[in-house]
Amino acid sequence: MGTDSRAAGALLARARTLHLQTGNLLNWGRLRKKCPSTHSEEEFPDVLECTVSHAVEKINPDEREEMKVSAKLFIVGSNSSSSTRNAVDMACSVLGVAQLDSVIIASPPIEDGVNLSLEHLQPYWEELENLVQSKKIVAIGTSDLDKTQLEQLYQWAQVKPNSNQVNLASCCVMPPDLTAFAKQFDIQLLTHNDPKELLSEASFQEALQESIPDIQAHEWVPLWLLRYSVIVKSRGIIKSKGYILQAKRRGS
Numbered sequence: 001m002g003t004d005s006r007a008a009g010a011l012l013a014r015a016r017t018l019h020l021q022t023g024n025l026l027n028w029g030r031l032r033k034k035c036p037s038t039h040s041e042e043e044f045p046d047v048l049e050c051t052v053s054h055a056v057e058k059i060n061p062d063e064r065e066e067m068k069v070s071a072k073l074f075i076v077g078s079n080s081s082s083s084t085r086n087a088v089d090m091a092c093s094v095l096g097v098a099q100l101d102s103v104i105i106a107s108p109p110i111e112d113g114v115n116l117s118l119e120h121l122q123p124y125w126e127e128l129e130n131l132v133q134s135k136k137i138v139a140i141g142t143s144d145l146d147k148t149q150l151e152q153l154y155q156w157a158q159v160k161p162n163s164n165q166v167n168l169a170s171c172c173v174m175p176p177d178l179t180a181f182a183k184q185f186d187i188q189l190l191t192h193n194d195p196k197e198l199l200s201e202a203s204f205q206e207a208l209q210e211s212i213p214d215i216q217a218h219e220w221v222p223l224w225l226l227r228y229s230v231i232v233k234s235r236g237i238i239k240s241k242g243y244i245l246q247a248k249r250r251g252s
Helices: 003-014 025-030 061-066 082-095 118-133 147-156 176-184 201-211
Strands: 017-021 047-051 067-075 100-105 137-143 163-167 188-192 220-232 237-249
Touching (some): 003 047, 082 237, 147 176
Parallel strands (some): 067 100, 100 137, 163 188
C-alpha cells in the first residue's frame, strides 16, 4: 500500500464527514489527482475534503451570464432535508457562483414495496423552496414523477416545479396524461437515462475499501450525490461537469 493510501486512511480514521469533489471531469484526461499525502499537509480535520484540486474550475464572473449552471441531486442515505441545502451550498462554492439556474431532485429513497408519495417529497421540496426564496436557485424540478404524483406536488407546492425528467428507457414514449398535464401548467418534460440507483451504500463502501484498504468502509454512509453541468447558453456546449458527494461516519 502506498504512502498516499496510508495517509488518506489516517485522515479518514479521524474524520466524521467526507466530501468528495471530482472537479471538471472534462479535465481529467490531462490531470492527475493530488490528495493530502502527509500529516504536515493536513492535520486531522473533522470534515475531510478530497478534491481533484487541479481539475476544479470556477466560473469566471465576467462570463456568468453566458452560462447555464444546472444540477441534479440524488439523496442516497439521508433522511434530513438539510442535505439539500448542504449540496446546493457546496455546488455554489465549488463553481464560484452565488446561484444555480436549475436544480432537479431525483426521487428520494424509499423502502422496497412502498410507492413514492407526496409525503416523501415534501421535506426536500420545502428546502428547495427556501433556496429559491433566498435566491440560491432560480428554478426547481423533479424526476420520474407520474401524472398523479406531479399533480399532487404542483397543487401543494408554493414554488411550482418547472420541469420533470422522464426515463424513456422505462416507458419508450411520454405518457399522454403526463404530457397533457405538463402542457397545461407549463412544466417542461425532459428525458434522462440515469439508473434507478445511481449510487448505493454498498457500491460506495466497496469503492472506498478498494481505494483505502486499511479502513472500516462499512462505517461510512453516503448521504447525497450532486451532479452539475455548466453549459454555454448560446452554443449549447458543455464547459464543465462533475460530481460532489457527502458521506458521514455512522453515529456521528
